Amino acid sequence: MSTVSLHKQGRIGVIAVDHPPVNAISQAVREGIITQINAANADGHIAAIVLIAKGRTFMAGADITEFGKAPKSPGFPQVINALEQSHKPVIAAIHGTALGGGLELALACHFRIAHEGAKLGLPEVTLGIIPGAQGTQRLPRLVGLPLALEMIVSGKPITAPKAHQAGLVDDLVKGDADALPRAAIAYADKIITDGTAPRRLSQMEVPQNGSEADLLAKARADATRKMRGVLAPQKAIDALEAALTLPFEDGAAKERAILGACMASPQSKALQHAFFAERKAARLPKHAQNATPRPFNQIGIIGGGTMGCGIALACLGAGLYVTMIERDADALKRAQNSIHKSLDENLARGRIDKAAHTTQGALFSITTDMAALSEADIIIEAVFEKMEVKKSIFRDLDKVAKKGAILTTNTSYLNVDDIASVTGRPADILGLHFFSPANIMKLLEVVEAKKTAPDVLATAMVLAKKIRKIAVIARVCHGFIGNRMLEGYLREAGLLMLEGATPQQIDKAIRDFGYPMGPLQMIDMAGMDIGYMLRKQFPASRFDPNAYRVMNRLVEMDRKGQKTGAGIYRYEAGNRTPLPDPAIDKITEEEAQKAGITRRTISDEEIVDRCILSLVNEGARLLEDRIAMRASDIDVTYLYGYGFPRWRGGPMFYASQRGLDKICDRIKQFGETVGTRWWTPAPLLQKLAQEGKTFTDFDAE
Ligand code: 3H9
Numbered sequence: 001m002s003t004v005s006l007h008k009q010g011r012i013g014v015i016a017v018d019h020p021p022v023n024a025i026s027q028a029v030r031e032g033i034i035t036q037i038n039a040a041n042a043d044g045h046i047a048a049i050v051l052i053a054k055g056r057t058f059m060a061g062a063d064i065t066e067f068g069k070a071p072k073s074p075g076f077p078q079v080i081n082a083l084e085q086s087h088k089p090v091i092a093a094i095h096g097t098a099l100g101g102g103l104e105l106a107l108a109c110h111f112r113i114a115h116e117g118a119k120l121g122l123p124e125v126t127l128g129i130i131p132g133a134q135g136t137q138r139l140p141r142l143v144g145l146p147l148a149l150e151m152i153v154s155g156k157p158i159t160a161p162k163a164h165q166a167g168l169v170d171d172l173v174k175g176d177a178d179a180l181p182r183a184a185i186a187y188a189d190k191i192i193t194d195g196t197a198p199r200r201l202s203q204m205e206v207p208q209n210g211s212e213a214d215l216l217a218k219a220r221a222d223a224t225r226k227m228r229g230v231l232a233p234q235k236a237i238d239a240l241e242a243a244l245t246l247p248f249e250d251g252a253a254k255e256r257a258i259l260g261a262c263m264a265s266p267q268s269k270a271l272q273h274a275f276f277a278e279r280k281a282a283r284l285p286k287h288a289q290n291a292t293p294r295p296f297n298q299i300g301i302i303g304g305g306t307m308g309c310g311i312a313l314a315c316l317g318a319g320l321y322v323t324m325i326e327r328d329a330d331a332l333k334r335a336q337n338s339i340h341k342s343l344d345e346n347l348a349r350g351r352i353d354k355a356a357h358t359t360q361g362a363l364f365s366i367t368t369d370m371a372a373l374s375e376a377d378i379i380i381e382a383v384f385e386k387m388e389v390k391k392s393i394f395r396d397l398d399k400v401a402k403k404g405a406i407l408t409t410n411t412s413y414l415n416v417d418d419i420a421s422v423t424g425r426p427a428d429i430l431g432l433h434f435f436s437p438a439n440i441m442k443l444l445e446v447v448e449a450k451k452t453a454p455d456v457l458a459t460a461m462v463l464a465k466k467i468r469k470i471a472v473i474a475r476v477c478h479g480f481i482g483n484r485m486l487e488g489y490l491r492e493a494g495l496l497m498l499e500g501a502t503p504q505q506i507d508k509a510i511r512d513f514g515y516p517m518g519p520l521q522m523i524d525m526a527g528m529d530i531g532y533m534l535r536k537q538f539p540a541s542r543f544d545p546n547a548y549r550v551m552n553r554l555v556e557m558d559r560k561g562q563k564t565g566a567g568i569y570r571y572e573a574g575n576r577t578p579l580p581d582p583a584i585d586k587i588t589e590e591e592a593q594k595a596g597i598t599r600r601t602i603s604d605e606e607i608v609d610r611c612i613l614s615l616v617n618e619g620a621r622l623l624e625d626r627i628a629m630r631a632s633d634i635d636v637t638y639l640y641g642y643g644f645p646r647w648r649g650g651p652m653f654y655a656s657q658r659g660l661d662k663i664c665d666r667i668k669q670f671g672e673t674v675g676t677r678w679w680t681p682a683p684l685l686q687k688l689a690q691e692g693k694t695f696t697d698f699d700a701e
Helices: 027-042 076-085 101-108 123-127 135-143 145-154 160-166 179-194 212-226 232-245 248-263 266-281 306-317 329-348 354-363 370-375 387-400 416-421 454-466 482-499 503-513 519-526 528-537 549-556 582-595 604-624 631-641 651-658 660-674 683-690 695-700
Strands: 004-009 012-017 048-053 090-094 097-099 111-115 119-121 171-173 298-302 321-325 364-367 378-381 406-409 429-434 443-448 470-475
Touching (some): 004 027, 012 027, 027 048, 027 076, 048 179, 076 101, 090 101, 090 179, 097 101, 101 119, 101 135, 111 160, 111 179, 119 160, 123 145, 123 266, 135 145, 135 248, 145 212, 145 232, 160 171, 171 179, 212 232, 232 248, 232 266, 248 266, 266 470, 266 631, 266 651, 298 306, 306 321, 306 329, 306 354, 306 429, 329 354, 329 364, 370 387, 378 387, 387 406, 406 454, 416 429, 429 454, 454 470, 470 631, 482 503, 482 549, 482 582, 482 631, 503 519, 503 604, 519 528, 528 549, 549 582, 604 631, 604 660, 631 651, 651 695, 660 683
Parallel strands (some): 012 048, 048 090, 097 119, 111 171, 298 321, 298 378, 321 364, 378 406, 406 429, 443 470
Antiparallel strands (some): 004 012
């Protein structure tokens, strides 16, 4: 079967692209479309042409794997030209997702029809580039500047009905999968019968009403605010401005020049790394690749606190039955109210419709009787972090759960092997580390214990996908991937405070690096009491004695963070804005004195390097210890669970981009200035640096 075929249906030539899985526009696709357009134009029996794609989607964009390599001919401009200049009318028939170059090819066609379930978008900015196949020039000509700005600057696709309303598609097709090709033929027939001439968008003008300068200025300001530090959205606005001010050909040339500059930027490399890293994370390790996931549709959840309820909502949203267990009638009532309140809120905010609200409500049940879990396929324990409590629950579960049920613990730190050991079925057990609020946060650490069976791991990954989480597989250690690395990050923030930086300076330096919030703001938001309690459970030798001096003292003063109205910052009633507090400066100075630390002026650069490179160094150790399978998995963990700026690709990619030799030198420098206890390069980091390699090379080996 050729990648692009042409067959005739009466007087219509149907050009079908067949390039699984997503019909990415590779060189073979580009060449195939040009060949078939020419053939259709040369065929005297064909009066109109339909461009359609096979499989699950219309073309999902340029082939991203070709980026950064030598360009292969024919390029996009030649395909676009062949489509638009066709003297016979060309109709794009869209299903699934018409994205990026896929939508740009559709815009080069003379008409577009779409299945009602389709989505259309130009997501290039999410890859650090701009639409580069004349999309910034054609889209505003067709739908006007406001919608073009919205789509191109946000990168978010719109639904086919919205596209229809805006004139981006000419007709909507309802019905099953076969309805689209039938409707496309009928549409093309009508074009021929009516004698409708091809409509070439490059020959149109962008509709203008005098508000354009304001719209562009607002878009620039919004992008600066909402997408701090990200270049591509600003560049996309420049290209859209060119569509208003320049003739089509000149605007297209400008777009191409901007695309080239974006393509060469470190940001686009980081964002493309993030795209592929996310997909690689879903791949099972070798030993589980052939395992058949166990079927499931009934989930048991033990514990109806914030975490348990968040997990329940995520499962209900995926159409799974949820049976929740609470310990007494009061707790049961609270959890029940919380679930129903969240479902009501989802309805009120338009996140779900009435039918989904009813269905999800009916899928949920709650009881205090553990025996109700006897039919559950997967059970998720989500009670608080105390080993003895968890073990006792797993002993009970071992008696109640059916044979073959998968038993999971939602723990952020505890040893899953130890928990599994109290049951007679350790192969059925693994950890699922959700992030709060679990119905919103995308990351899920799937913790494979020593005895976890391959099909149990495979099932957990299916569950993750079903409940729309980005899953990363980790092995057992204190804190798994994310929280083990976080320890160093928070330690450095605590030490920097003691050594002379203010909380405001630390948080601002990290925000300027690209995080949505700094480490101390984050600690205040999460509440300091949990960390305080956890530290008491582990040997003091694990921690730097100075790192938590200030925080421990604050917890003992009942300044636990936002929830008590004060923590490292102070808060005004009903307001979450962190405000500097002179009392903290005094406490910090006192604690520094007790620790024998002479406070000094600290640069923002030191703050960033100590916080971020502590992540990198621990990440390298996680790879050595085989806790993480790939450096890119660590990046995904930090992008989706900890707010690491996506345009930097994740801590390991960031380090690779800066050069591992430079990272090693910097760590050694800190070893000399602040001590070698935490600042000695991990052996793997040192080895890669010596060999002139990156973490991407390590993953590829
Ligand atoms: C562009 O178009 C630039 C233009 O302006 C022209 C410039 C000149 N290329 O996501 P999935 C792979 S930029 C190559 O798991 P889903 C993906 O890696 C592009 N490969 O499926 C995965 O491989 P593997 C603008 C691609 O159903 C497999 O396909 N377009 C591409 O969950 C399945 O992917 C975009 O940014 C690609 N373009 O979601 C769209 N896309 O199995 C990017 C996917 O080996 N794509 N792959 O891991 C998507 O958003 C989703 O893939 C899509 C399907 C929604 C289409």
